[in-house]
Amino acid sequence: MRTLYRKFITATLLILGISILIAFILANVVYMNSTRGKIDQQNVAIAQEVASSLEQMHSTTHLSFEAYLDSVSKLGYQIYVLSENGEEFDFGEPFSKKNLPVEALNVIEEKEVYHGMDHSPSPWLMMSHFSNQLDNTVGVPFTIGDQDFGLYLRPNNKMLFSDVHVIFAWFFVAVSIVSVSGVIWFAKHLIKPITKLTEATREITRENFTFPLNIRRKDEIGQLAESFSIMQTQLQHNDEARKSFINNVSHDFQSPLMNIQGYAELLKTQQLDDEHREYVEIIDQESKRLSNLTKQLLLLTSLDQKSYPMKLSVIRVDSQIKDTVRRHQWRLEEKEIEISYHLPPAPILADPELLMTVWDNLLTNAIKYNQADGSIFIQLTQNDGWVTITFSDTGIGMNAEQASKAFERFYRVDAARKKDGTGLGLSIVKHIIELHNGTIEVESEIQKGTTFTIKLPIEKQTEE
């Protein structure tokens, strides 16, 4: 996982790297366009000074010429002398490569100055300044007696890297170490409260509104933490209000309905004529329907207000459906409906209670709207990160228009079908499937049957 912390560090190191690269390129441009020429000129001036001193000495013996150049080299120069007869003399630190180009010989033949330090063929540009090769020198002519010489000279690298340069290098290393450690510390300090806020958010989805934040800062993150705490308190308050509302309403509706159902059951045991028995039957059915409607309405309202606390966990879809079938076994047998299924293991991340409502509704409908000797087939397949579940029945079916409206609230194909129902079941099912980022579709044909196809994503957490 790419955390914010790692991203922050990577970005800082990247910025550091890019700025070093840009600085290097800029320094190269400056070096190539101005510094290199100046350095070359300075060294030519020194070489000419040395050459003219040599000539002024009127010396004709090599001995004294060598002694003088030996002393100059000790001042921090690498010197190479070539006579017109091809004699070579080296002074100071030896050159790593003695590669004198043809134009450098013009120093002796034409008495021209050789500007080897102003031409660097090396791809390393600026770094070639430190190249310890003979072609990286300046050359001047001098004459002793009647013999012409070429004097090639460059400051040695020890002289270029003075103590001040070493101090600068250490300064650069120290600044880099301190700033990188500073960035790491700062990133940790910045990200820590965000991690805490993430934890607190996760706790809220688990209905824990009292997760302690303990973030005391005066910056934007401090303000965010403060607003978050206010939100926690508000959510806790809302949650309590919602729970008490649902409790009150369901209690206030359910208890009188239970009373009505109880009395209807009692009446059914009495000696009644057919007309009264029918009335009692209606009271019983309608009160059951009303009780069911109350429960469904409450669920739909809480789903609508997004106040339903989704309690996600890894659940086995196949086991849930098998449990649902088991619970409805007696109704299936009563209506002589044959049921078969193909349900391989399918774990997904979902709210178990809500998904149970889905399977319950679909199976209830498949039984309710089936025909005598009908059958139901449930199938589960998995591919490309999705679980596909189909509920097929050989029931009374719907035409295209009816099927397209089946998921609408309070829609019932034909109230005259007189099946007990509220018209809310499928709209709740669709709502729940969408809450799980899934889809539901229906295909149906009158007197042939209906197939509901549900697709649910397999979240990454379940695959790990």
Ligand code: ADP
């Ligand atoms: P109800 O409580 O009436 O069953 P639903 O929302 O579950 O409400 O369904 C809406 C309507 O869609 C039902 O009234 C019924 O007419 C139709 N329907 C649902 N499932 C099926 C099915 N498997 N076969 C035929 N019709 C169905």
